[in-house]
Amino acid sequence: EPEVTxxxxxxxxxxxxxxxxxxVPISNHLYFYWYRQILGQKVEFLVSFYNNEISEKSEIFxxxxxxxxxxxxxxxxxxxxxxxEDSAMYFCASSEAGGGLIIGEKLFFGSGTxxxxx
Amino acid sequence: xxxxxxxxxxxxxxxxETVTLSCTYDTSxxxxxxxxxxxPPSRQMILVIRQEAYKQxxxxxxxxxxxxxxxxxxxxxxxxxxxxGDAAMYFCATYSQGGxxxxxxxxxxxxxxxx
Numbered sequence: 001e002p003e004v005t006x007x008x009x010x011x012x013x014x015x016x017x018x019x020x021x022x023x024v025p026i027s028n029h030l031y032f033y034w035y036r037q038i039l040g041q042k043v044e045f046l047v048s049f050y051n052n053e054i055s056e057k058s059e060i061f062x063x064x065x066x067x068x069x070x071x072x073x074x075x076x077x078x079x080x081x082x083x084x085e086d087s088a089m090y091f092c093a094s095s096e097a098g099g100g101l102i103i104g105e106k107l108f109f110g111s112g113t114x115x116x117x118x
Numbered sequence: 119x120x121x122x123x124x125x126x127x128x129x130x131x132x133x134x135e136t137v138t139l140s141c142t143y144d145t146s147x148x149x150x151x152x153x154x155x156x157x158p159p160s161r162q163m164i165l166v167i168r169q170e171a172y173k174q175x176x177x178x179x180x181x182x183x184x185x186x187x188x189x190x191x192x193x194x195x196x197x198x199x200x201x202x203g204d205a206a207m208y209f210c211a212t213y214s215q216g217g218x219x220x221x222x223x224x225x226x227x228x229x230x231x232x233x
Contacts, residue, residue: 033220037161042223042226043163043209043221043223044223045220045222048220058220089161091163107165107221109162109163109164110162111160111161112161112162
């Protein structure tokens with residue numbers, strides 16, 4: 001079965017540093033997402049991306065965050081200046097179509113990147 | 119705004135027994151979808167089962183089934199013949215067609231399966 005790949009699995013950084021989390025969505029998918037989960041809390045939506053632009057973002061996704069699809073295969077989440085409260089598991093997800101959930105396609109999640117900000 | 123509530127932070131079940139995890143939700147949309155995701159210790163998110171709100175028939179996937187009560191906005195997950203590998207966090211989530219592309223998750227229920 002195809003899968004969404006995320007690297008690294010664990011990233012440790014110092015507060016104030018920039019981090020880039022990388023994701024390789026499933027090859028024929030067109031819609032891409034980032035979610036995050038602070039330890040012990042629920043999974044929260046960050047941003048959705050389609051046709052090389054953000055289609056929706058949450059209030060969490062402030063100016064410190066950006067996303068990019070630099071080369072047609074990777075999908076990255078950049079945090080410009082990390083804060084302690086950015087420590088979380090970050091999940092990338094992709095789907096074949098928008099509202100792909102509603103036409104029978106699954107939303108495929110990657111296995112996550114655990115970001116630890118010290 | 120959509121909300122999802124899982125009122126059971128933790129549940130336990132004996133191996134081979136049946137357990138039901140509760141979920142209630144609130145949405146103003148008429149066209150929406152409901153999901154249960156499993157998150158094992160590896161923290162990967164795995165889709166267990168999905169339900170389209172317009173379908174009256176409850177979804178079933180092998181040992182997993184749901185009890186969808188639309189009027190009550192309730193969407194519980196029943197796991198039959200529980201196995202040790204079912205031990206995980208279970209998240210209920212909803213998705214509404216209405217412009218938003220996001221899933222809204224509940225806080226999760228930690229399921230322990232006792233041998």
